[in-house]
Amino acid sequence: MKPTVDQELCIGDGICEDLSPEVFELRDDGLAYVIDKDPDESVWPTIKEAVDECPTDAIILESYGGDEEVAA
């Protein structure tokens, strides 16, 4: 599972970093970035939670097969 953040959509809410700090980081520009592009399976639930909680649906998950899995 490969998470990405669409910085065009991100409004810097920060819930992603709160829920999954191993994977998401808010930077000086106020936007979230993925700091672990190949996260361990153990943190996947926190990533999915971040996807659900992000107010602008800025977090996208892709399966390793390359298909877009979740955009919600």
Ligand code: F3S
């Ligand atoms: Fe941005 Fe959504 Fe995280 S708005 S800071 S990607 S919770």
